Amino acid sequence: PSQFTNAQYWWRADLGVTESAGNVSAWEDQINGFTMIQGTGANQPNLTTSSNLNNQSVIRTNGTSEYMYTSSAPASRTNDFTMLGVFRINTTNNGGALMGVAALASTPRVWIDTIGGNIRMYNQSFGQVAGLATNILTSGVVGEHAIKLRYDSSAGDFFSAVDTLSETGRGTTGNTGQDFGTSTTMPFGALCGQTGAVFLGRYVGMDMAEQVMVYGTPTTDEMNDWKTYVNNRYGTIIS
Secondary structure, eight states, X not given: OOOXXXXXXXXXXXXXXXXXXXXXXXXXXXXXXOEEXXXXXXXXXXXXXXXXXXXXXXXXXXXXXXXXXXXXXXXXXXXXXXXXXXXXXXXXXXXXXXXXXBOSSOSSEEEEEOGGGSEEEEEESSSBSSOEEEEEXXXXXXXXXXXXXXXXTXXXXXXXXXXXXXXXEOOSBOOSSOOOOTTOBOOBSEEEXXXXXXXXXXXXXXXXXXXXXXXXXXXXXXXXXXXXHHHHHHOSOOO
């Protein structure tokens, strides 16, 4: 796709991966070198291809022990941000995190997970001052998805979109000009903190294809380019 204005991080499973015999220990984004890690061999996911995502490269977690995370928070910002992800959910397991900016004991934070067999979003301080958990998909959860999360900094509002470019409001009473918590992490495969400690055994079996973090709000043209790119690369996901 066209380069998003002020794209901060861009992970893609065929780029920036450190692996040995299929086990992934690090995954570096292609813009600023922000790295997801997994130093414990028994917890390292696998680099493979997914027939469900047009035979493209993915990083696969098993839903019981494998996950990745960042050992620091995303770069600070006080304006809008937009997160995009393309992945397949293979099993919801115990509700682990799919993507987002998570923390175990601090705020602000926002992530999506599979609690209750749904795709659920949790956010705090962005679109809601108190923690707000909302199901954003309750059927067809196992399968391929493209998800967008967007924070409107000037209004304190939050939005999500699942397999579409049409956003749904997910909280309109959050803080304005909010930054991420300093102890937040960007994980997938499990809900964890910066030290890699997993919260209440919460894992999910998934194929992660790519993630993008934009510091700003993409234009309509940029999002249409994203839709075309995703559907051409991974098969039609975004309607």
